[in-house]
Amino acid sequence: MSITFETAKQHQNDPAVLCCLRTKGTIISASDLEDPSIFPDLEESGLLNIPEHGLTIGQVLGATLERDADSMTPLTPELVSHISENQMDELESEKITTSPNTGEDPTHETQVIRFNIDKLVGQIELPPGLNVNALPFATTASKKAEDKVIRTLTQRAYPVDQVCVGAETSFQDKVLTIREALCEESLKADPLVKNVELDIIRPEDRHIYSNTIMDVIPIATKVEGILGEGVTHVMNGVIVVLTGVDEKGIQVHEFGSCEGYLDEKIRFGRPGSPDSEDIMIRVNVTVQENTGMERRGPFAAHKACDSIIQEIRDVLKDAPADASTDQKVFRDWKKSGKPRVILVKEIMGQGAMHDNVLLPSEPAGVIGGRRNVDLGNVPVVLSPNEVRDGGIHALTCIGPATKEVTRHYFREPLVNLMAEDEEINLAGVVFIGSPQVNDEKSYVSARLGALAEALDVEGAIVTTEGFGNNHIDFAGNIEQIGRRGIKVVGVSFCAYQGQLVVGNKYMDAMVELNKDPEGFENEILADSTICPTDAERALIMLKTKMAGVPIEPANRKWSQEVIDANEQLMS
Amino acid sequence: MDYELTPKLLPGTILEVTERDVKVTLKGRMGIIQVPLRSVISDHALQVGQTIQVYLSYIQVV
Structure with missing residues (x-):
């Protein structure tokens, strides 16, 4: 050609x-x-x-x-x-042309220096004694740009040392008690839920068989204000793990599910995973047979689990402020004079399990939110604080190693890094769904490009969870941003198994998320998701591209050596 | 749209064997495929749990 x-x-x-x-x-x-x-x-x-x-x-x-x-x-x-x-x-x-001065007075022409400026950034200093009134532009006193806090979120952390099942739900002296009858009552959340079991798994007891992990959910609740601002209480040292199966015994995530022994099937310590010392509250839901592959089945399981968590949230709300051992303050900034950038998070939107709840009423909750599939997968902007306050509840696609669970969004490394970075102004976090068919993908990608243009950003990082046909809109999203002259960096798992099937000239700065030695989706929960080092590589790459420094072309095939070399450069 | 589809060697495991067909799960969320027995090459009798491998790419609707 x-x-x-x-x-x-x-x-x-x-x-x-x-x-x-x-x-x-x-x-x-x-x-x-x-x-x-x-x-x-x-x-x-x-x-x-x-x-x-x-x-x-x-x-x-x-x-x-x-x-x-x-x-x-x-x-x-x-x-x-x-x-x-x-x-x-x-x-x-x-292509280079020069225009002669066409001034009518030939004597005046010799006294004028005329030059065209396409773009000028910075300042010009003129010698003293120059008549400023003769200048062809107005002079203004320099005004120092000031950063402004738009909203503040305070997260109070409450450590949990022990979790047990008892007659009443309570939280006192670092001991969380969960009411035994809650499981039975959670069946009311949805008629498709046929059975709910709950058990407590301490760190030393993790060699235990489990159905596939549908989600990892932090326990957090609003005390003051709405999502993204005010005060949130968070339990530390404990995490909810939702697992699911249908009445016939078929795993809810049959395609690439991660049932097995928990200590072998979880990469502990990833942003989305349980940490090594976390107590796991395992909620195992059985849904009506054959509904595991429809939207309604897995969503019913999430609703039942959320109803259990809500009773825990209600007692956490009452925890006194002085019992908190740690307090984090997150701020959404408007940083004047810093380049505006966005983070684009592509999320699954193809249907059952390929879906997410956006902006629930409670942090990481379900009730009150809207699902991106129902919203037509169009881009939705969240503030960094809304994301960090549990603005996304992941219904979670089916690739265990590459899916982003609810806890991942709660502690998203790129959101945290970009929001706190002194050199950029993170204007927002855009969530865009990945629909099933290509004409819908093109539709939402084009809206993303228009949004980026309207936000007047200079740079963007586009990430996607999973791999497969979502890589087509991943490429489309990058193209729609890049063609508008906005510098863009892509972040995804590709490696051996998830190699990109489409590309374009704007995909010249890409960050690989793979952590598997052979480059496979290795079915270990959260293994190949975004980690802090990946986030650092992505942000440095964006800054490099925005500064106009050329980025070397990628190798034709995935190579871990490239990642190692880039990480070495950063250290 | 132009795609660059490259077949990848994927491992998998036999889930079910009947007198008609075999059902195989593929590593890394690539799905489950069900094919007639004549589509399987094996030196020994097929059994649940056996490891297989197959070159596979994405399914493209044309």
């Missing part, structure tokens, strides 16, 4: 190869040449052999073909005449 002049310019030092049959006397242009980006594949398959004395694209443009030549013929000095050494520079220079 022939190339454009712009592509030829990018590849002016790459070998020149004919894309099609050309006859003697042809004046060679970009449309006669093959795209150099496919040469490695052609060479690997033996279809192309580029000689050492072959000419470059920059040399052959404008040259004359001396005899008929077939497609895939590398151009050499024997084949062409009138070779230029600096053809691209000459072509480029044709």
